[in-house]
Amino acid sequence: MKKSIKTINPFNNQDIKEYKLHTAQQLSDILECSNTTFYNWRQTSIKERCRLLMNLAQILEDDKRDLAKLITQEMGKPYLESIAEIEKCMTLCDFYATNADDFLADELIETDASESFISYDPLGTILAIMPWNYPFWQVMRFAIPTLTAGNTAILKHAANVSGCAMAIEKLFEKAGFLKGCFTTILASHDAVENLIANDRIKAVTLTGSEKAGQSIAAIAGKHLKKTVLELGGNNACIVLDDADLDKYMDVIVHARMQNAGQSCIAAKRFIVTENIYDDFLKRFKEKVAALKSGDPMDKHTTIGTLARADLGETLKKQIEDSIQLGATVVTGNKLNKAYFEPTILINITKDMPVFKEETFGPVAPIMKVKTSEEAFRMASDTNYGLGTMVFTQSIETAQNYIDTIEDGAYFVNELVKSDARLPFGGTKSSGYGRELSKEGIHEFVNKKTVFINH
Incomplete structure (x- = not known):
């Protein structure tokens, strides 16, 4: 049975560090500490919790270069993107x-009562299972509202970013949060299953693949535990005839290529109306050709590696299977260890893997359609429902289609992105529940009805 985790730099394939998995006894102790801390933490005033948040913000600012370096070393993101993630x-x-x-x-x-209201009470210890692609942001967007609501948190992070996981625990400690407020565990999938079953875990949140979401939801459902699931995405980027390519081409390319395309809300399918298609393809190709690969610690590098070499193999197969069905490679499709060359594909049909499956890497399938109606119809032809982006100068046209898109987000002349001020989450196979904004802080509270007659 596996007893340790080794982190590896995907750029140079060098070992970074080895971490011992927590034993069953250690996990039990962590759970007990988190549960005990909850009863003290929930009594801490919201004003004090918010003061600690400001401490945390300052420490993130002070330590951001070291933290960004750690992100880049563990999962290959360009250093400047890692800095932006911490910020x-x-x-x-x-x-x-x-x-x-x-x-x-x-x-x-x-109501008829002398006094009636909703009280927002914390639930207890919440288990978070998080992915490697935004190793700080994904965790913090769960942890910050959840802890501020008075809960405690236990993090099971992706194995390849174990250093980031341990660093996040230290950040909360350093900011002055009570011991047990936020704890990282290094554990196997079996151990996580046992944790979910434990009465002291009150709810579970997962950001990850559709398959992982189904598995965790089934286990949590068996034990009647609430879940919030932020799963895969297959976001469409619709480009209509009147799109302002001079103004938005950089945004459109960034929507696919940031983080080497490893984002659930990246533009995964480009659906372009025929009158602008040739101009769009020419400009898109020029912008992609200008991306600079290399050492992700170099500030001039704009496209990093994939987080692991095996992810490239998965991507390669999706592309090759699509080529068998008639797709044409315009540029790219070369894999070298964990580096995948930015790739553009055309002659796309809806039965191809690159159109109907989530592609987690720098691959841009570009489909030509005749009309706006066809573009929106194609955008909706997916099992996922995370977000759609539309580029057009006719805001009225974009607004007319809002209710035809079933996704959790609809962005006009902007890439789909998460923002603390706005709720974030999906529909269909992209999961359920919301993070961020007011909705996010209310996911893990007991909305208690209080009815008082004098």
């Missing part, structure tokens, strides 16, 4: 420090 976590601290008091205040409701 985004700081905005999250600021947002909830400013708004948590309002979000968690009793909501007065007029």
